[in-house]
Amino acid sequence: MEIIELLTPAYEVAWLPWAVQYFFLVAVATGAALLAAACAFASAGSPLARLTPLAVVTLAIAAIAAPVSLLADLHQPARFWHFYAHFTPWSWMSVGALLLPAFVTLSLSLCASWWLGKPAWMRAIAPLLLLSLLTIVAYTGAEVMVVRARPLWNTAWLPVNLALTGWLAAIGAMFIIERFLPAPLRPHEAALQLLRSIALALAGALALATLGWVALGWMAQAPSLLAAARLWQDFPVWRWGMVLSALGGAAVLAVLLAGKTRMACPYYRLVLGALLAGSAWAFRWALFMSVQGVPKFGAGLYLYTMPLGGDGLLGILGMAGLCVALVGLISWALELFPARQHPVAAI
Template identity: 70%
Template sequence: MQITELLTPAYDVAWLPWAVQYFFLVGVATGAALLVAACSYGSAGTRLRRLLPTAVLVLAVSAIAAPVSLLADLHQPFRFWHFYAHFTPWSWMSVGALLLPAFIGLSLAACAAWWLGRVQWLRLLAPLLVLSALSITLYTGAEMMVVRARPLWNTLWVPINLALTGWLAAVGVAFILERFLPAHQRPDAISLQLLRAIGLWLAAALVLVALLWAATGLMGGNASFDAALRLVRQFPVWRDGMLLSAIGGVAVMAALVRGKWRLDRRGYTLVLGLGLAASAWAFRWALFMSVQGVPKFGAGLYLYSMPLGSDGLMGMLGVLGLCVALVAAASWALEVWPSRQQPALQRAAA
């Protein structure tokens, strides 16, 4: 009997954890942008309108932090300039270099309109903000879907899942950040129930998408399902990951349903928000980092060891610290200068 040993070189991952932070934060930003646009058209005093300060806070923090993560992922200072100096319209990354600044600008303009109490300005910006948010959703999803070498990415279900999980994370972040608003701007229990209902519908849509993904795979029309099934069968680490994902999904759904009777407890909203945000982040970690551990050719897995420096743990902690600093700055500004937008909002409500 002859034994043939195959040695596979270990390759560095192409997309570092910075990409996980960027795709998470930009997903939150697009969800917050859609919520801001919807809330701006709510009548004064309604529960939809009372969610507006929370949605604006989430949008401001995520829209500023997301491009910072993207620039860090590019590694070299001013590397982003090449996207403009050598524009390639057939590249989604190059197209995104045009779409992202427009989205960031519209997001900050919408936040400024709310800050100044210009509700009509906000309503005029809302349609543009929605179109821009959807363009970012399309570009970020397509950027992964076009990679034909990886069946787990090369499917229409990837951008759909990225969109739904990003918007669900925006709901979770809203549950976390609403407590940092001044008392007169926090949503009441009825408005929080509306936020919970949005999260429940998004979670239900995710379950439906997962079932459709599995159904098309079983019918032989989805190579990504076949690839995932092979990984689950052959590698315990993927099998355990899928099991934990299923348990986490059930827990999130149960928490959203249970929230009908528990949202008056601030500790519960914090745990619920953290759970929703963590689920969306974990999905992106598996999609980016774990999938890169699957060889494009050959067998086996590449095990990824996260570095402790700026390209790994310290980088992620840095992004978290940036978000905390932005929340603290916004909370302080709203406490110190509430008069900049409150009188106009009161006139609009009258």
Template identity: 70%
Template sequence: MQITELLTPAYEAAWLPWAVQYFFLAGVATGAALLTSLCAFGAPHSRLARLLPTAVLTLAISSVAAPVSLLADLHQPARFWHFYAYFTPWSWMSVGAVLLPVFITLALAMCAAWWLGRPGWMRLLAGALVLSALSITAYTGAEMMVIRARPLWNTLWVPVNLALTGWLATVGTAFVLERFLPAAQRPGAAALQLLRSLGLLLAAALVAVALAWAATGLAGGNPSFKAALRLWDFPVWRLSIVASAIGGVAVVAALVRGRWRLQQPGYTLVLGLGLAASAWAFRWALFMGVQGVPKFGAGLYLYQMPLGSDGLMGMLGVAGLCVALVALAGWALERWPGRAPLAA
């Protein structure tokens, strides 16, 4: 006999859309930190050297916008102080409150070193920035992984998927932002092909991880995969994950075709937006789609995204902040190029 719930209590969502923005921007920022650190060691006039201004711009925008989303997700920014006044080392959120300022400081210091034309400083900062970026990757993934009430999240595969999709979004964001650099600092065709190759490598790694996740689940060693199969019965999860998968396949196909079409006007813009959107959609499915499914019982958690600052307007506000930062950075580079080495 099957029992179906007729009355379902209204539960508040544990993760609000602000969290989707923060985890997305944090993923972009860590990927940009790794890319910038790699490019800092590029030989003069190499493809890596030409890609450096794009990587720095991506790092600057994402490392500023990400903590703004986090503070908004806390609802009361003063709560951030509690992480220091009442530090709890067994809490990943509390640990993240220490790791995040270190990362932001190193990221902005790296951007400043490029602006001042100090390649030696950049190479000195690169090692610390890489370690800091990996620490942010670990803490953001662990924040979800430790939630035992959701078997889908309670697995090591979640941090890996968040990292790979975040770094793929870095590639997409770089494709978009390179268009706003001064002409002398734009990467050029060869560097864009290198960026495309990095995107294909990350996409291949993501496919391999997904297949490994499914294989271990079918072998009975991965409760997360079984939870995903059970969630398939709920339209709210099925719709979000299918949309995310279709978007992912489409942008990977666009990356493959990009070998011949990167020079076409507007292609990199569409490709970059598609890569970023697919990574964002994956986070939306993982955070918000799952919360529409009950932990126990057969009903649904009724959730409607608010139109105010906790929902639609908040997301539009983050997008507007990023646009404003890009405009400010482009304006500053045009008028005060500083001593940043041009990509020759």
């Protein structure tokens, strides 16, 4: 009897969990920016106008936290400086070093305009913010899509999926954050139903994008779909992951549909928000971390154990703690300045 021993070497991953935090938070920021820009032109008293405080607070939190996770991923501050001292326009990462500060500046400017009660300023900033967020969506999607060594990433459908899942996560974050806003700033049920309707539209668009990736990929025998088929066929852990992802998507859609009669329940909104945000985060974990466990050549899986320190669990908990701290700080500031608790009439 012949015994064949297979050895799998341990390779360091190229993308650390910090990348998951950054791509998640920056996507939430773009989703919140999109809604905040729309709210700037809403008529006073409308459900969309009632969502303005929630969209602005979510935007402020994500726009501050996202660059922090990016800087942590770079490890050395000098690496950030190199993007400017040695600019390479053919690199999406280098281009992003210019686009991200502009987006953060416009986002915080819009938030400050709302805080100061300047609706005219908000309307002036909103178109620029809309253009900026689209550049962030393009840069973050293209930064991953251009990696040809990973066929699963190398598809034009990837930026679409990243954007749609990120915007769903932004709505999920809003359902969670609204519980911590001062009572006068919380959206009423009509506004919450509007937020749920937006989430349903995004979920439908995501389902269509997924079906388009499968159908067109099958007809063209696209490398991205073939890579996914290989994962399904050769790796049982991926097979179970894909099944659980499909079941999770169906569960999120079912919870969304149930919201027509249950939106008034705060616990329902909390569960819905956690499902939307958690699903988007899990998608990015599978995309960035799990895919790196699949060898580019050969068989088997690379072994990866998430470290407990700053490059792993502690970093994830730290970013979650930062977001919680920002929610608490902004909520305290809104309580401290009661004049900002009646902003809707000014919009």
